[in-house]
Amino acid sequence: MMSKKQLYIVIVGCGRLGSFLANKLSRDGHSVVILDIDKSKFENLSAEFSGFTIEGDAIESAVLKQAKIDKADAMISVTREDNANLMISQIAKKIYKVPKVMARIFDLKREEVFRQLGIETISSISIAGDVFLRSIRNFVTLPENEHIQ
């Protein structure tokens, strides 16, 4: 077990990515609260998860307050909606001064704009795209594939 500081982390969105992060971070010993509008999404959480769940729309100020966002060390917004992620992460960063704020963004053009606002945005499309590209470029440059034009 690595020795590290225990963080209070708020995660918004309990889909595949949100629940993956919540399970791993909870297992690492962090204190995790996860939010989703749809209660059935909490079924994605595994036995590794020992944090709290809150059912509600994080766009409503009252819901983020209930999650004690003002006390959070980190906030990760991974709902399926870009605009929701952008709004929630701006609220966390600008209003509640959460030290570490990250948002998942699908639209690459929008990602560029909001990165300028100081929001740490992560695009699963560009990350997956880079891996695919690197792999296909390696394939082309391998000596045994020289016959490929």
Add this chain to the structure above:
Amino acid sequence: MNIIVVGGGKLVYFLARTFQSKGYDVTIINRENAECKWLARTLKATVVHGEGSSLQILEEAGAETADAILAVTPNDQDNLVICQLADMCFHVAKTMALVNDPDNEEVFSKLGISAAFSTTRIISSLIEQRAGFENIINLIPISEGKVNVTEVILEKDSPVIGKALKDIGFPENSLIASLIRRDNLIVPGGATILEVGDHLITITTPDSIGKVITVLTGDKNS
């Protein structure tokens, strides 16, 4: 003036119709194909089909030359991002957003939207302010509620009947802008004598509205 309106339903239809009647150029962005066709046919406005929070759609709607953008979708997050993109990428001078959750009004202003208004809050404050004062009508908050326009009808028991305006001790930061007497508009002066049935159009700050109503109606509970 070029205005872009993002959203749908009756609200967008009537807003666009009102703006057009004032001679503004209106462009509507709407995500429903069928509604776009209907709006384009009924209003003769430019209608762009797509997401208002997409840079490409904003560009197609002429955001570069727009003077104002009004985001009135039912989703606060979309309204916020539409206004922020219009401001940051196209330098639209006025960005206005409808806020569905009244608590988000403060959030929007902290995140730099020039005007955010909550219909829930406006309607509830209208009802609150009107309840109990049937002779006080038509409260319009202007400039995000910093100014109130209020119409007060003088009844028989009003303490100001028969008095000249200069003698009624009207509070500071308030003004009687006009007076409607038997359907005639009068711009009042200090010597104007008040009569039963006069409709006074007052302009006040939120702090002075209570005092104004007390002076005009004699009601100490206001």
